[in-house]
Amino acid sequence: MSFFRNQFANVVEWEEFRDDMIFWKWSNREIKKGSRLIIRPGQDAIFINNGKIEGIFHDEGDYNIASEIIPFLSTLKGFKFGFNSGMRVEVLFVNTKEFTVKWGTKSAIHIPTPQLPGGLPIRANGTFNFKVNDYVALIDKIAGVKESYFVDDIKLRMTSILDQLLMKWISKEGKDMFNLQANAFEIAQGIREDMDMQIINDGITITGFNVMSFNYPEEIQEMITRTASHSMVGDLQRYQQISMTDGIASGKVQGGGAASDMAGMMMGMNIANEMLKNMNKGKNTTDQPAPSAPPAQANNDESDNTDGGKQKPNFCPNCGTKTSGGNFCSNCGHKLV
Structure with a gap:
């Protein structure tokens, strides 16, 4: 018994x-x-x-x-229950709950890019969500041979294909390799759909996928930061000049003391010159002074003290009074020409 x-x-x-x-x-x-x-x-x-x-x-x-x-x-x-049966x-x-799993790339993924022949090494991390949605498929594919099933089993399966999916969706045309965070939503949506296709036949569905951040190597991240901070300056040559100036001023490049002071002064002059150039470019051509009008033509009666090409006398020949430029003497009325 x-x-x-x-x-x-x-x-x-x-x-x-x-x-x-x-x-x-x-x-x-x-x-x-x-x-x-x-x-x-x-x-x-x-x-x-x-x-x-x-x-x-x-x-x-x-x-x-x-x-x-x-x-x-x-x-x-x-x-019907019987005796001892x-x-x-x-x-x-x-x-029945929705599970949330944190993920992260174990090693850097080398994304092909023309700027770097060996590929751009990128790490990423985020979360994905899943839940059971089909009991028949779950029993047929998993529960029929397992006594239990854990979140880590799903995580291991999904992270084994995650690197390939990241490379696929990051490498899509039109992506700015140095600003992947701007395309994080589009990349995450593509990965979620592909992951769901991998596991949906087992009675489980991926309900969400998020990329929290993309991480670059330290030297590349520094280059991205510097490029962004100096983007207002102009071309690459200008960027290199300022990088050298920054290096001297910070002591990373040999030549402290007076050299550092000179570097700071040169940077200030360069920035001032750039501002002046921008101001001059913005001026309207209508701001230039208008050409002066030609001088008015003098009265024929008084120009060069002439009349018909004859020179007027400086003194009246009749009374000797100094003439004033008129055609008649102001003292005696004598005609001067």
Whole structure:
């Protein structure tokens, strides 16, 4: 009799529950009359007989299996408990919540780019989300041969293909390799769709994928930062000049003291000259002074003291009075020309 007591269960429940468990299978025991089924929040209970789903129960609660569960099982609804006999079934408990997994590249991914023959080494990190969405596929592909399944199992499977997917979607045409964060959403959407296609046949779906950051090697990140900070200056030659000036001023380039002071002065002069050039370019040509008008033509009667080409005398020949430029003497009225 002790043998039968050990083989029968009074309570069917998720005995080894963990937050990172996707499912756990209650098996290798028979259910006797009077046994109870306990379903906790966030769990579904699936009764399986000979590999076939007999019934799925979603609502949390404490149920009497004989009176509240068996009547709803597809082929076992007529089962009658007999003396020392029980019902042998498996109960698969599934965690119904959406799981969040952190991911990160283990080593740098070398993205082909014309600027760097060996490829641009990039690391990335973020999160992805998944949940169980098809119990039939889950049992057929995974739960049929496993007693339990964990988040780490999914993470290991997804991260094994993540490097290839990152390379695929980063290398899409039109991406600025030195500003990938601007395209993070588009890259993440493409990766999510591809990951979902890889795992959806197992009854699991990828509900979200996010790229938190792209990380460049230190020297490349410094170059990106410097290029952005000096973008207002102009061409590469100008950038190199300022880089050298910065190096002297900071002491990284030999020549402190007076050399550093001279570097600072040169930088100030260069910036001032650049500002003046920009100001001159912005001036409108209409701001130039208008040409002066030609001088008005002098009166014929008074120009060069002439009349008809004859020179007027400086003194009146009749009375000797100094002339004033008129045609007649102002003292005696004598005609001067």
